[in-house]
Amino acid sequence: MEYHTYTTEMSKNDHEAITILLTGSTGFIGKEAVKQLMDENSDLILLVRSKLKAQSTLQAYGITDFSRITFVQGDLSVSGLGLSTEDYKLALGADVIIHAGGTMDVTLERTLAEGIFMNGAKEIAALAEQIHRARGLRHLIHVVGFMSPYGKNATEVEGSIGEGSTGGTAHNPGDLRTASLKMLHTESAYEHMKFEADAYIRKHAERCAYPLSVVNPSTVVGAYPTGETEQTGGIGMLVQAMSKGRMPIIPGGASHWLPLISNDVVAQTIVYLSREVEPSGGTYPVLLPKEDSPNMKELIQLMATTLDVPSPRWSAPLPIIHAAMKAGGERISGIPPESISFITKRRFDVEQTKQLFLRMGQSIPNVVPLLPHVIADLDYRLTSPVVAGKALPKGWKRTRKGDLAVLVHEGQGEPWVIVHGLMSSADEMLPLGQALQRLTGNPIWLVDLAGFGRSPALGAQQDEVGFNGQVKAIVGVVNEITGSFKLVGHSIGATIVGAVLRECKRSDVQLAVLQPVWTASEDQVQRLASKLPRRMLQKQLSRMSSRRLVKQFKRADSTIIDEKAILAYADRVSTSLRSPRIAGANADLLRWIQRPDRAAVPTFDEAARTLLVWGRTDIGYMRPQGLPTSLKCAELPYGHQFPMFHPQETAMLLADWQVEQNL
Known part of the structure; x- marks a missing residue:
């Protein structure tokens, strides 16, 4: 397998010093983004719940130099981001905001999800507006799930409302509520609130006229070359179910797929966007095209081979699987019904992403050769x-x-x-x-x-x-x-x-x-x-x-x-x-x-x-x-x-x- 070293078109010395405010810095994507940003000429302000825990988490990830990192203690679900007056003033000094905060839990209860994602979006947007009015915000980069229906990023293929169709792509911010109501039948409160947060920030950025880039990573796995995936939700749920013999059928079959990307690629995308001097904004689904990715039948077969278990032969439509899980199948499989919302038959328009990667001097890396190592790592972590x-x-x-x-x-x-x-x-x-x-x-x-x-x-x-x-x-x-x-x-x-x-x-x-x-x-x-x-x-x-x-x-x-x-x-x-x-x-x-x-x-x-x-x-x-x-x-x-x-x-x-x- 070819290993990848990611580079930008600008050398480190060419980068002017900027200040970046980052939420979600201790998350699976956030930690990798911090690590890569430490190679840049940037001062980082990290919004965290606990300064001591955040520093310990980043140190465990291999980050040892904190000379250009300032921790501000706060909470996305609290008014004013839960920041002290002094820390809020520090946040107002940011040139770029990277909003990647939020709990990774597809079973999150609705009130909690609304507090984290919707309130977080409103508070980040308010901060962005204040910065932009005072001296001009260079860029707001929002990281949100790839299944979001907002922005020019998805088209339907042989879809229906019951099989994962949104009924078309939502391009008009004024029609956001309609698009939201047409989301997947399996959509969780976690996903719904993330997408509503996406809609809110898009509308706010359009009204206030500051540059906005939305990064839509697919299901995220570990970085090259090891594939270490500490985030055991997502694909980890499938790995655990297969390892325990609780995956008797293939969800969706060969017409469906689970888009995957590694966290270092997502972080590189975010870091590159943060360095753009005159960002044009856009929506960037960070994933391989469907034709270059394994379908669900191929992915399940790969899992079976890697885990040394028999592969299921038959497939079933997602609505039937979802109904079976709701009826008690979750207790047997160990997979919550909300988890299958990431399995889709949609195609995603990655043309804008391809152009971004061309500016970065590369193509979208192929995650497929890494998957056996991801699966083995997840199996070890879960066992x-x-x-x-x-x-x-x-x-x-x-x-x-x-x-x-x-x-x-x-x-x-x-x-x-x-x-x-x-x-x-x-x-x-x-x-x-x-x-x-x-x-x-x-x-x-x-x-x-x-x-x-x-x-x-x-x-x-x-x-x-x-x-x-x-x-x-x-x-x-x-x-x-x-x-x-x-x-x-x-x-x-x-x-x-x-x-x-x-x-x-x-x-x-x-x-x-x-x-x-x-x-x-x-x-x-x-x-x-x-x-x-x-x-x-x-x-x-x-x-x-x-x-x-x-x-x-x-x-x-x-x-x-x-x-x-x-x-x-x-x-x-x-x-x-x-x-x-x-x-x-x-x-x-x-x-x-x-x-x-x-x-x-x-x-x-x-x-x-x-x-x-x-x-x-x-x-x-x-x-x-x-x-x-x-x-x-x-x-x-x-x-x-x-x-x-x-x-x-x-x-x-x-x-x-x-x-x-x-x-």
Whole structure:
């Protein structure tokens, strides 16, 4: 997939200093807009409910420089924006207003929705009018949902009132109420109030003659290259329903679609508009044309493949689905009826948006290649919210290498690429990565195997394809390294990296295998489970309780592991296995371990640059016999999971090996 770097037609030095007032700065779009605006020559005034919470939220998003940011504490639903006299005077100093505030909650009760959106629109418009009368407002940029019927942004195709038609596009501000009453039958109070706010600001801007640009983002997903989507509403509701087997039909079928765009693209659009010296205004639906986007049948199939679940075969009209949800189907699917209002058969006029992007020196980026990573990220967040919600330790960031999710810590020298084993993920290897980085100062890459953690599933239904697919995916990761590096694997991950070493045929790679699975499992329960049909084993794994997992771990280790640590680990594993994607990936590799034709131990040439670390109290797997004499070996007095339960000792051993190799 091609990654995108967004640029404007003006260099940073060409930008005159301006002051921008931004609402919604802690939202999914707002945070990205603030991050991009920090690269511009702008002073930012951020309207927030809590200064401390806002600063903490922005810091967690990677924003560390607050020298040009001023927080003003207020509330969109309160008169005068809830600002003090002093803060309101600061707001009156804005040259540009970006209004992107509002709660993302399609089930919002009408009174609350009216207070946030309608009152917010009136107060922002009043502020804009005061600025414009005093010295001329350069630009008001309003961010509002793509389904809004106002402005020249939508046309109907084969539509009817019952199937999502607005009965035509509303171009006349005087006919706004009529258009509003013709909105989707599934429209929520949340959507209705947003659209009424759109209408109000349009009329106000026309009356007061200040420049207005309306940015209409479609359903928003995470930024390139990871697709991290913390806003779990919208497409996240579909992901959760599919993962839990609660999506028996395709909403709307092939004639419908769910327009999608990434939040960095939306933010770039907003930032570019804020820099225009003489804005002409306009309406900018930020989305791909319908013909360049997957229809609902294709999107659901993509979700099914990424989540490793069966795809529904049949579709149903949206009114029937909506009625079924209202009749109690919401309790079964977990999806509120209001959520399907984002699924449409409408086409949107993006010509004005295309022209804007041409001025920016690019075309509207294609979000489709990013979707498997978005779906996997949402699945992980929804399955393991506690783990997924934890902030990363200082110095670590999530990124993507090849087609896999990777945790990276920068450093000097050769990178260490570390691949986890069964019942694990990159997050579980963080203690080892931290210890190794402190000892060596080298860059560390912690990789999520395909289908594990935040990486999309391979989509393979055969275990042989699954193992070989994992090898190919890791080759794609290490191919991004131009110089020498060290490749480390634990358990089945050690077997995979051994195959990677053979596959990439590079002489500048050194290999460390930690408790490699080179023999079949000695555990009778695991042997029997591995013989089950794939779907059955996947289902059994998804039902594994923490207690059963603790028993399994103890059966394979003759040492005493800290009870609190092993139970916490078992809880995390049990929770993650509720994802069919993660359970399926584990099932594929469990079945492969019992194969008689699994990968062999290193050859003599490979052994000369390989370190084997064996935990001698592992009774789940046996240390193979007849290893090449050139293989460097070390032992630790622990069991199979020693890299996770004893990260410091493991890191020290690896660091010593690096020093020895350098000498």
